[in-house]
Amino acid sequence: MDPLSVAASIAGLTTAAGEVAKILKPYISAVSETVPQIALQVYAEVESTQTILSAVQRLINNLSLAKNTSLIQVDDVVAILTDGVLVYSDLEEAVGELRTELPADSIPLWSRLIWAHKESKMLSLLTRVQGFKSSTSLILNLLNCESNQQAEQHRVDLTRSIDKLLEGNQDLARRMMMLEGLINLQHTDVAGHDTDPAEDALPTIPEASAARAPPVSFSDFEADLESSRVYGRAKRSMLSGISLSKVSNISVIALPIFAEDVSNRHHYSFCLSVDVTCPELNGSKRSAENTSIIQDCHRIRKMLLQLPEFREEFQEVDVLxxxxxxxxxxxxxxxxxxxxxxxxxxxKLRPGFYGLRRYSNIKLHDNVALHKFIAAFDTLNLGSTKAFTILDLTEDSYVGFFKVVETLESILGELVKRNILKNECLDAQIPWYGDTFKDLRATVYDFLATERGFFEQMRYLLAIKSKMGYELFNDIESQIVFGPICSIVDWQVEVLVAIETQVLKDPFEQRWNIPFTLLTRISKDFQVYDSPSPEREAILRAKMARRNKNLSEPHVFALQQLMALSGLPILHLDEYEKFIESLVTLFQKRGRKSTGLVLIDLMFAANAVKSVQTDIAQAKERVLLKPFLLDLNNRTED
Known part of the structure; x- marks a missing residue:
């Protein structure tokens, strides 16, 4: 999964703004008395934003012609564009529901009722669109400003705007925390213009923290702002303190945003060549978008069945x-x-190797065989893949079993190279449901990609815990920070298998209550990740405060990721709700006779998700009420 680049975000935002304007145009063209005022306001903001974006794009593409680049920080540009992409994703999704062919003379009553129903949501989106336009305008004004005094005022206004944005937008703040990891691993040309190469390199973490300090000419207000809590939060990445004047090609810098984060991803090109995973933690080569657990297992099974030693074992499993x-x-x-x-x-790889004394105790025999296999595998030198451990295979969990799968894939790949086995091709991950189900297939495809992305993120957290947890935290801290991450990942494997099983079926035979009913089993585990968690945040911030002293870069990166992904399981519940609602809408259009059972099944699925959300809300309420109840109890005793 590639992140979005600065250049691609501006181009995509311009297209997205044009699409929103296109949807709203019929309303604007109607008789003015019947046009909802909110529609006029949104249309005006979108049109002007489109013009501003086009001007910014021209200057970003040729920074050497722009003015005052030393007054604009790279991470401010990244924050604004990230916010803009998310805003226009929500806006296009909202106005898309209002797309219609209108008569030229007036707006029908039903259409006005829809606008009235959505007015509060549209007002909220309008505020966000106006904020994005204002911030983008400040950047444009700075890049064009001739007066040093005016430029300085624009810079102060931009700083205030960014701080206000981050203070009120927790999701954006988390994404900016992820930015350091992206930049650490991004092979981007950040050489300055006609300066010493040593000065152009990205600063070290201590340098970056200090780089935001204002010059002597700043007023007392800026000095106070610099020491404030809000401004302190803005020191959020290795790009802090780096201005546009120090960057030769900002257009290729990554934004902390990916294809699955936006509903209008078709406007953007997510093709930045960046490795966004931490090398020290990168224990898997699986792709969130292109890998199916079921297909991988079917493919491995087909290849193993080419060997007589495995046929009897699989027959036994089928019966069991x-x-x-x-x-x-x-x-x-x-x-x-x-x-x-x-x-x-x-x-097969070392003919004559296979020789094992037969033990009367079957479990002992299998255990000895596994130890012998693991010892032999490490002598084969099959690239970077390491053998799994006994625990990976024998524990009552799927978490470690993916290492077993990777080990098998490396052996099977070598056997194919030596023409001992033939490769097996995979079928389409999502079958063609027919022309009448194009919309359903697209919905399922997007959901599957999102779910796999979530799975990889959870595995990533688990990798941090496994490889760095004991170096960063004591046992109590580790329990608070990571929670029951093993249970979440293990559960997610079962959910993915259940989802992929349904995807392969005919649309009318799919039973979505099966994967979502699994949610209720780990409701308590999800509650641990309720966001925000002051205790978890306090631990992470305390660790980050020491980062310049005794933490290595991989440790800093891991802490940034933990802060960015904190609370993600809870947020992901919304994706399940949206998916079920989308399916209900699609099937309701097809008539009750053929979709009755499907809709009943979806009702059960929705109830399962709602049940977990209710449990989480009640648990949160109990936590909030606890101090008041204790106080009341103490007063009663007194």
Missing amino acids: YQNEPENPLRDLKHVCQKGTCLLALIN
């Missing part, structure tokens, strides 16, 4: 689980726990 829901990951794990057949793979 014949009355249970399909789960190829479970089946593969069961077979791999029989270490003897795994040794057959080593024997």
Whole structure:
């Protein structure tokens, strides 16, 4: 998954603004007395923003012609554009529901009623659009300003605008915390103009923290602002303190935003060549968008069945689980726990190796075989892949089993290279449902990509805990910061398998209550991640405060990611609700006779999600009430 670049964001925002204006145009063209005032206001803001963006784009593409670039900080530009992309995603989604063909003389009553119903939401979006336009205008004014005094005032106004934006937008603040990781790993030319290369490099963390200090000419107000809590929060990344004058090509700098974050992703080009994962934690080569757990397991099974040693084992599994829901990951794990057949793979690569004393105790025999397999695998030198551990395969969880899958894939890949096995091709991840279900297929595709992205993020948190948790936190801190992350990841595997199973079925045979009913099983685990968590944030901020003293860059990066992803499981519940609502809307259009069972199933799925949300809300309420109840109890005793 690539992040969005500065250049792509501006181009996409211009297109998105044009699309919103196009949707609103019929309302604006109607008789003025019947036009909703909010529609006129939104249209005017969008039109003017489009003009401003075009002007900014021309200057960004040729910074050498722009003025006052030393007064504009790179992370301010990134924050504004990130906010703009998210604002226009929400705006286009909202006005898209109002798309219609209107008569030239007036707006129908039903259409006016829809506008009235959405007025509060549109007013909120209008405020956000106006804020984005104001910030973008300040950047444009700075880049064009001839007067030093006016430029300084524009800079102060821009700083205030950014601080206000971050103070009131928790999601944007989290994304900006992610920015340091993106920049650390981005191979971007940040050489300055005609300066010493040593001066042009990105500053170290201590330098970046100090770089925001204002010059002597700043007023006392700016000095107070510099020491304030709000402004302190704005020191948010390694780009803090780096101005546009120090960057030769800002257009390729990454924004902390990805395709799954926006509903109008078709306007943007997410093709920045950046590795956005931490090398020290990058234990998986799986792609969130392109990998299907079910398909991977089916492919591995087909290849293993080419070997006689595995055929009997898979037949046994099929009989064992014949009355249970399909789960190829479970089946593969069961077979791999029989270490003897795994040794057959080593024997194919090293003929004559396979020799094992037969133990009367079957469990002991399998255990010895597994140890022998692991020891032998590490001598094969199959690239960077390391053998899994016994615990990865035997624990009652799928968390470690992905290491087993990666080990198998490396062996099977080598066997294909040596023409010992033939490769197996994968079918389409989402089958073609027919022309009448194009909209459903697109909805399912987007949801599946989002769900896989969430899964990878959760695995990433788990990787941080596994590889750095004990270096950063004591046991109590680790429990507070990470929560039951192992349970969340293990549950997410089951959910993904259940979702992928439904995706492969005919639309009328899909039963979405199956994956979403699994939610209720870990309701208490989700409650731990309720956002905000003052205790978790306090621990992370305390660790970050020491970062210039005794933390390595990988540790700093890990802490940034933990702050950025804090509370994500709770936020992700909204995605389930949106998906179910989308399916209900799509099936309701098709008539009750053919969709009755489907809608009943979706009702159960919605109830499952709602049940978890209710549990979380009640738990949060209990936490908030606890001090008051204790106080009341103390007063009663007195």
